[in-house]
Amino acid sequence: MTSSIPPGTVDTSALTFDELQLATRNHGMPLEALRYELTPVGLHYLLVHYDIPAVDPATWRLQVGGLVATPLELSLDDLRRHDPVTVAVTMECAGNGRARLHPRPVSQPWLYEAVGTAEWTGVPLTAVLSDAGVDDRAIEVVFTGADRGHEGGVEQRYQRSLRLDQALAEETLLAYELNGQPLPPQHGAPLRLVVPGWYGMTNVKWLTDIDAVDTPFDGYQQATAYRWRTDPEEAGEPLRHMAVRSLMVPPGIPDFLTRRRRVTPGACELFGRAWSGTAPIIRVELSVDDGVTWHDADLEASVGRFAWTGWRRTWQAEPGEHVLCCRATDADGRTQPLEHPWNLGGYAVNTVHRVPVTVEP
Amino acid sequence: MTSSIPPGTVDTSALTFDELQLATRNHGMPLEALRYELTPVGLHYLLVHYDIPAVDPATWRLQVGGLVATPLELSLDDLRRHDPVTVAVTMECAGNGRARLHPRPVSQPWLYEAVGTAEWTGVPLTAVLSDAGVDDRAIEVVFTGADRGHEGGVEQRYQRSLRLDQALAEETLLAYELNGQPLPPQHGAPLRLVVPGWYGMTNVKWLTDIDAVDTPFDGYQQATAYRWRTDPEEAGEPLRHMAVRSLMVPPGIPDFLTRRRRVTPGACELFGRAWSGTAPIIRVELSVDDGVTWHDADLEASVGRFAWTGWRRTWQAEPGEHVLCCRATDADGRTQPLEHPWNLGGYAVNTVHRVPVTVEP
Numbered sequence: 023m024t025s026s027i028p029p030g031t032v033d034t035s036a037l038t039f040d041e042l043q044l045a046t047r048n049h050g051m052p053l054e055a056l057r058y059e060l061t062p063v064g065l066h067y068l069l070v071h072y073d074i075p076a077v078d079p080a081t082w083r084l085q086v087g088g089l090v091a092t093p094l095e096l097s098l099d100d101l102r103r104h105d106p107v108t109v110a111v112t113m114e115c116a117g118n119g120r121a122r123l124h125p126r127p128v129s130q131p132w133l134y135e136a137v138g139t140a141e142w143t144g145v146p147l148t149a150v151l152s153d154a155g156v157d158d159r160a161i162e163v164v165f166t167g168a169d170r171g172h173e174g175g176v177e178q179r180y181q182r183s184l185r186l187d188q189a190l191a192e193e194t195l196l197a198y199e200l201n202g203q204p205l206p207p208q209h210g211a212p213l214r215l216v217v218p219g220w221y222g223m224t225n226v227k228w229l230t231d232i233d234a235v236d237t238p239f240d241g242y243q244q245a246t247a248y249r250w251r252t253d254p255e256e257a258g259e260p261l262r263h264m265a266v267r268s269l270m271v272p273p274g275i276p277d278f279l280t281r282r283r284r285v286t287p288g289a290c291e292l293f294g295r296a297w298s299g300t301a302p303i304i305r306v307e308l309s310v311d312d313g314v315t316w317h318d319a320d321l322e323a324s325v326g327r328f329a330w331t332g333w334r335r336t337w338q339a340e341p342g343e344h345v346l347c348c349r350a351t352d353a354d355g356r357t358q359p360l361e362h363p364w365n366l367g368g369y370a371v372n373t374v375h376r377v378p379v380t381v382e383p
Numbered sequence: 384m385t386s387s388i389p390p391g392t393v394d395t396s397a398l399t400f401d402e403l404q405l406a407t408r409n410h411g412m413p414l415e416a417l418r419y420e421l422t423p424v425g426l427h428y429l430l431v432h433y434d435i436p437a438v439d440p441a442t443w444r445l446q447v448g449g450l451v452a453t454p455l456e457l458s459l460d461d462l463r464r465h466d467p468v469t470v471a472v473t474m475e476c477a478g479n480g481r482a483r484l485h486p487r488p489v490s491q492p493w494l495y496e497a498v499g500t501a502e503w504t505g506v507p508l509t510a511v512l513s514d515a516g517v518d519d520r521a522i523e524v525v526f527t528g529a530d531r532g533h534e535g536g537v538e539q540r541y542q543r544s545l546r547l548d549q550a551l552a553e554e555t556l557l558a559y560e561l562n563g564q565p566l567p568p569q570h571g572a573p574l575r576l577v578v579p580g581w582y583g584m585t586n587v588k589w590l591t592d593i594d595a596v597d598t599p600f601d602g603y604q605q606a607t608a609y610r611w612r613t614d615p616e617e618a619g620e621p622l623r624h625m626a627v628r629s630l631m632v633p634p635g636i637p638d639f640l641t642r643r644r645r646v647t648p649g650a651c652e653l654f655g656r657a658w659s660g661t662a663p664i665i666r667v668e669l670s671v672d673d674g675v676t677w678h679d680a681d682l683e684a685s686v687g688r689f690a691w692t693g694w695r696r697t698w699q700a701e702p703g704e705h706v707l708c709c710r711a712t713d714a715d716g717r718t719q720p721l722e723h724p725w726n727l728g729g730y731a732v733n734t735v736h737r738v739p740v741t742v743e744p
Contacts, residue, residue, distance in 0.1 A: 037398040043642045045406035052408040054434040062567050064425035073415040173639040206423050217589050278534040281404050
């Protein structure tokens with residue numbers, strides 16, 4: 023059995039026990055689940071920074087405070103009194119692809135699979151902020167989750183902020199349902215933030231507090247983590263919207279251990295999905311010769327402006343070894359790179375998806 | 384930060400890319416989810432041997448054949464015409480704990496987390512076999528899933544068998560619901576086998592065929608995999624019922640990267656669950672000094688005879704480094720071992736759960 027990995031492309035020289043512990047508790051989306059336009063509960067990717075907290079929805083309250091005219095304490099019933107909004111959102115972990123980098127940043131070791139698309143239902147954040155009356159001095163809104171742990175030497179609850187204009191975007195949601203069901207515990211029950219188009223870390227789970235503030239938030243998850251740096255001395259650029267990216271359902275059947283694919287000769291329908299946090303997908307190209315030549319795939323209609331776009335193309339598979347690749351381009355003209363965009367945290371690694379396959383005679 | 388792993392206890396010298404690929408697509412249950420008597424969908428462990436197959440429930444049929452008087456072709460509606468039965472079942476992967484062995488068998492690298500408890504609803508297998516009329520010559524029943532792949536050099540659909548008497552056990556179920564909802568794709572939709580008390584590999588997902596046969600089934604998953612061997616030349620003993628085991632919710636709060644726990648001094652309620660595939664849990668003991676001394680925990684009533692038993696004990700946490708351990712004993716007198724029961728496949732590793740914690744001054 024050939025290894026499923028082209029030589030030299032992955033740094034596995036020192037995969038650590040810490041990484042294994044993270045990989046066994048965080049969940050990737052098996053790539054064949056790209057077939058579902060909406061990812062079934064339990065197949066959506068899941069990253070839990072600390073522990074899933076025990077939150078009793080009956081006694082839980084959301085505190086809305088800081089620089090507001092009327093601080094609010096809201097129950098789930100209070101939130102449900104607003105007209106509900108449902109948005110289909112493709113969400114990807116900022117660290118997706120990290121474990122393919124050379125050298126490999128040591129953290130949750132995602133390869134390709136930290137993504138999913140769900141329909142989130144809830145109340146627009148702007149409606150709640152409007153009820154509270156945000157003060158003119160406020161420049162950011164800070165979101166605090168119930169999950170608590172140590173990271174980078176700092177004890178913290180998970181916290182992130184948005185600039186006020188980002189918080190007031192009409193699509194920013196306080197979500198209490200996932201795919202038409204109450205939020206499951208692992209996705210932030212009873213309430214989470216959903217900011218369509220942004221990387222996963224933005225979407226604070228198990229929300230307890232929303233605070234309007236007049237200084238830029240400098241908590242660990244904002245000022246230290248989730249920044250694009252190539253040198254530890256840099257302040258770095260904050261990660262925000264998802265980079266353009268595509269993935270394919272690996273064709274044929276796998277070997278259990280190596281996941282290497284075997285395909286029968288003849289017409290082979292290749293299918294996948296593509297997304298970008300900033301603009302619609304306008305093109306997906308497929309290569310069956312490891313990126314030497316590229317051919318346009320057909321695009322499907324997306325389930326929504328913040329959700330992925332399906333693509334397909336038939337390949338006439340001939341016996342031999344092949345490396346299939348897909349790459350997407352968005353309406354801003356951004357295209358996936360062939361080489362890994364290396365950075366210290368292993369963020370936004372949107373390199374083309376490469377799938378080695380064996381076509382059997 | 385101290386490593387979360389006692390020195391020398393885990394073999395991470397050559398964690399392979401193949402293992403990482405498996406770990407990113409198969410899902411463990413984060414240990415804090417032990418708090419749920421029934422594991423929420425998406426937190427139950429998940430092992431998919433090959434790919435989750437695309438099965439259309441509308442056109443799907445179950446074929447019941449082989450040595451039967453009346454071969455059957457059943458739709459989901461046909462199966463739903465039988466009186467439904469619901470059973471709460473704790474299910475564990477036979478390979479749970481494999482990655483803690485020295486040397487480490489290379490396969491899905493579970494540490495502790497390949498377990499979950501669900502309520503499965505369906506029709507007793509015995510009712511369907513009775514409708515078909517099993518021939519007197521039959522000695523086994525073979526179950527075939529829709530999932531297909533290569534393993535150990537053999538192309539196969541996933542198949543396992545039960546002895547006829549095991550198949551006819553009243554609790555053996557053909558399940559079409561999980562926790563009161565239609566089976567999700569990843570758990571075997573539209574129909575799977577559930578054999579309470581047995582390791583996970585028994586519970587064939589995406590069932591398409593049930594065949595009564597008059598010779599022992601010698602397919603790969605029965606005759607080659609899932610056997611207890613310490614030498615590759617041995618035929619080995621087949622894995623069947625789950626060994627006695629307990630786990631605890633790691634107390635305190637974690638460090639993101641190392642998962643090392645920090646606990647505040649004072650009364651600390653320790654909680655976990657215990658199970659055995661063959662007999663009720665009659666005792667769970669807790670050690671706060673790495674197994675030197677042991678103290679009985681209080682047991683809770685179980686949600687059912689095939690489901691785990693909760694346990695709890697309050698610990699007066701004093702500043703310093705501690706290793707917490709739990710170990711269960713079942714009514715057959717079986718107790719979890721302190722040393723790993725090494726075997727080639729890394730099966731049934733039911734060593735006591737050890738949780739290093741730091742109590743801060």
